[in-house]
Amino acid sequence: MSSENEPGNTVIASKPALSEMQALKFAESLFNLKVSSVRPLPSYDDQNFHIQALVADKTEYSEYVMKIINGEDSKNTELIEAQTHVMMFLHKEGIPTPEPIFTKTGDIMSLEPIVYGSVTQKHIVRLLTYLPGIPIAKTVATPEILFEVGKTAAKIDEALSMKFQHPHIKSFDRGQFLWNLSNTPLLRNYMHAIKEERLRDAIEEVITQFETSVLPKLNSFRKCINHGDLNDHNILVQKTNSTSENAQDQYQISGVLDFSDMSLGYYVFEVAITIMYMMIESSDPLHVGGFVLAGFESILPLTTDERQSLFILVCCRFAQSLVMARYSVLLFPENEEYLMITAKTGWKHLLTLVDTGKEVMEKTWFETAKSYSSKRN
Numbered sequence: 001m002s003s004e005n006e007p008g009n010t011v012i013a014s015k016p017a018l019s020e021m022q023a024l025k026f027a028e029s030l031f032n033l034k035v036s037s038v039r040p041l042p043s044y045d046d047q048n049f050h051i052q053a054l055v056a057d058k059t060e061y062s063e064y065v066m067k068i069i070n071g072e073d074s075k076n077t078e079l080i081e082a083q084t085h086v087m088m089f090l091h092k093e094g095i096p097t098p099e100p101i102f103t104k105t106g107d108i109m110s111l112e113p114i115v116y117g118s119v120t121q122k123h124i125v126r127l128l129t130y131l132p133g134i135p136i137a138k139t140v141a142t143p144e145i146l147f148e149v150g151k152t153a154a155k156i157d158e159a160l161s162m163k164f165q166h167p168h169i170k171s172f173d174r175g176q177f178l179w180n181l182s183n184t185p186l187l188r189n190y191m192h193a194i195k196e197e198r199l200r201d202a203i204e205e206v207i208t209q210f211e212t213s214v215l216p217k218l219n220s221f222r223k224c225i226n227h228g229d230l231n232d233h234n235i236l237v238q239k240t241n242s243t244s245e246n247a248q249d250q251y252q253i254s255g256v257l258d259f260s261d262m263s264l265g266y267y268v269f270e271v272a273i274t275i276m277y278m279m280i281e282s283s284d285p286l287h288v289g290g291f292v293l294a295g296f297e298s299i300l301p302l303t304t305d306e307r308q309s310l311f312i313l314v315c316c317r318f319a320q321s322l323v324m325a326r327y328s329v330l331l332f333p334e335n336e337e338y339l340m341i342t343a344k345t346g347w348k349h350l351l352t353l354v355d356t357g358k359e360v361m362e363k364t365w366f367e368t369a370k371s372y373s374s375k376r377n
Contacts, residue, residue, distance in 0.1 A: 014070050014071025014072050014074075014121055014123075015043075015045050015046070015047065015070050015071075015332065016046065016047035016068040016069075016070060016071070016114065016121075016123050017047070017116065018047055018049075018068055018114065020038045020039070020040065020049070022114070023038050023049040023051070023066055023068075024038050024051075026066065026112065026125055027051050027053060027064075027066060027127070030103050030104065030110050030112075030125060030127070031101055031102075031103060031104065031127050032055070032104050033051070033053035033054065033055060033064075033127075034053055034054040034055075035051060035052070035053040036052050036053060036054070036061060037050075037051070037052045038050070038051050038052075041065065042233075044328075045070045045073075046067055046068060046069050046070050046073075046260065047067075047068040047070075048065055048066065048067050048068070049065070049066040049068075050063065050064075050065060050130065051063070051064045051065070051066055051127075052064075062129075062130075063129075063130035064101060064127050064128065064129060064130050065098065065127070065128045065129075065130050066125065066126070066127050066128075067125075067126045067127075067128060068123050068124075068125055069123055069124040069125075069126070069260075070123070071121045071122065071123060073124075073260065074111065074122055074123045074124040075122075076171065077109075077111065077124065078168040078171045079168070079171040079172070079174075080109060080124050080126075081108065081109065081168055082166050082168040082169060082171050082172065082262075083259045083260065083262055084100050084108050084109060084126065084259075085108075085166050086160065086164065086166075086225075086259055086262065087099065087100065087128075087259055088100065089159075089160075089163075089164050090156060090159065090160075090256070093155075093159045093163070095152065095155065095156060095159070095256055096131060096236075096253065096254055096255050096256060097131075097255070097256050097257075097259075098128035098129050098130070098131055098255070098257065099128065099129045100126055100127065100128055101127040101128065101129065103127075108126065109124050109125065109126045110124070110125050110126075111123070111124055111125075112124075112125050131236055131254060131255035131257070132236070132238060132254055132255070133236030133237050133238045133254035133255050134236060134237060134238075135232060135233045135234075135235065135236060135237075136149070136232045136233075136235045136236070136237050136251075136278075137232035137233050137280070137281050139237060139249065139251060140248070140249070140283070141232075141278060141281070141282060141288075142248060142250065142251075143291045143372055144250065145237060145250075145251045145252075145253075146278055146288060146291035146292050146295065147291050147292070147294055147295035147298075147372065147376075148252070148253055148295060149230070149235060149253065149274060149278060149292055149295060150271065150274060150291070150292035150293060150294065150295025150296035150297075150298075151295035151296065151298055151299055152230075152235075152253055152256065152295075153227070153230050153270050153271060153274045153292075153295075153296055154267070154270070154271070154295070154296045154297075154298070154299035154300040155299055156227050156256070156270075157224045157225065157226060157227070157267055157270050157300070158224075158299060158300055160224065160225040161223075161224040161225060164225070169225075172225050172262055172263050172264045173263070173264045174263045174264070177263050178320070178324070179228060179229070179261045179263070179320060180226075180228070180263045180264075180265055180269075181265065181269045181272065181273070181313055181316050181317065181320075182218065182265065182269075184206075184207055184210045184316045184319065184320065185207055185210070185211060187203065187207060187319055187320060187323045187324075188204075188207065190323050190324065190326075190327040191203065191204075191323065193323065193326035193327040193329075193330055194323060194326055198351075199322075199347060199351075202350060202351055202354050203319050203322070203323060205354060206312070206315045206316055206318075206319045206350075206354070207316075207319065209312045209315070210312055210313075210316050213308075213309065213312055214309045214312050214313065214316075217305045217308075217309055218266070220303070220305045221266035221267070221268055221303075221305065221306055221309075222266060222267050222268075222303070222306070223264065223265070223266055224264075224265065224266060224267050224270070225262060225263070225264060225265070226261075226262065226263055226264075226265035226266075226269050226270045226273070227256070227259060227261070227262060227270065228261035228262055228263055228265065228269075228270070228273065229258055229260070229261040229273070230256070230270070230273060230274045230277060231273075231277035231280075231342075232277050232278060232280055232281055233257075233341070234256065234257040234258045235253060235255070235256060235257075236253070236254045236255030236256075236257065237251035237252060237253055237254055238251060238252060238254040239251055240252045266306070267300050267302070267306065268302055268306035268307075268309060268310060268313060269313060270296075271292065271293060271296040271302070271310070272310055272313035272314045272316070272317060273313075273317050274292055274296070275288060275289040275292045275293065275310075275314050275365075276314045276317040276318055276321070277317075277342075278292055279349050280341075280342055280344075280345055280346060280349070281345070285345075285349055285352075286352070286356070286361070286364055287364060287365075287368050289310075289314065289361070289364070289365040289368070289369075290364065290365045290366070290367070290368020290369040290371075290372060291368065291369070291372055293310075293365055293366075293368075293369040294368070294369040294370075294372045294373045294376075297369065297373075298373065307362075307366070308362075310362070310365070311353070311358045311361050311362050311365075312358065314353065315350060315353055315354065318346055318349065318350040318353070319350065321342045321343075321346060322342065322343055322346050322347060322350065325340055325342060325343050325346075326343070
């Protein structure tokens, strides 16, 4: 997910539409690869390809992801450059992130004109290393891996806040970037995509709670740079054990993907976003937050104000994802299956949270976090 600023069609503007042959030609001409196979990968507003190829001076095939950035975000080369350097920085910090493959001219990306009929659109093209593993969405997430997800989220934010430096770091202050939780009230501009009155009422309730209970506290939250999209398809895991027939599979994190939603935010935003996405495929969604929170707070304990805002912020991320999915389908019905991944269970989870209420959910999360942390110590 990405795309900046003003309400309207630019939210998912200028999604690339390259053929596999065009991707192959870019791999050869820009990165000097000898390509053996190209296949499309799912994407939100960019376009991704899996590429298997030989680098000119090597004899073994390697796997890559070619990322074609949407036309709107491609206008902000400073932001894309900073995002790419974040991946390089975090990789050195021990976080399993993709690394950019340099072009033949030694650049980390290339701005390429692409012709669509009578229109030419410029898109940033990047080639990244392909990471092993499967999305955590395709596993049964255990308390152990949920703890590690929360811990990894905190490590990312802490490292970026304490150590990351780049000439374009200010580009992460993205103003009215729709996916920043600070901008939750902007969802009202897209509510026309929600036809059911019960769902509209739930979204409006979440927005109002944000405005009355969270917005006044923003200045007390600790600022940081957020990854902003640690969803269950952007976190890859690998098995760590050869399980017996009756044992539960254990996993470790093998990849953290998609840095396109990075923005200046707050520590509590990151953990709220992560909790929300870890709930999506869980068989016990209401307790997920406690395990993620325990992992996050093992690195970065939340303040009282941050903890008191966590429930509403989780609801806000559900609202953002669900409203924008409906709106996006209106623009791109051919991409409905991918756009509506969260919505399959998301509306049910949001309505359950709203009906259960802040007090009960906070008690569940905080007691779960405390109990699980005690067991680990």
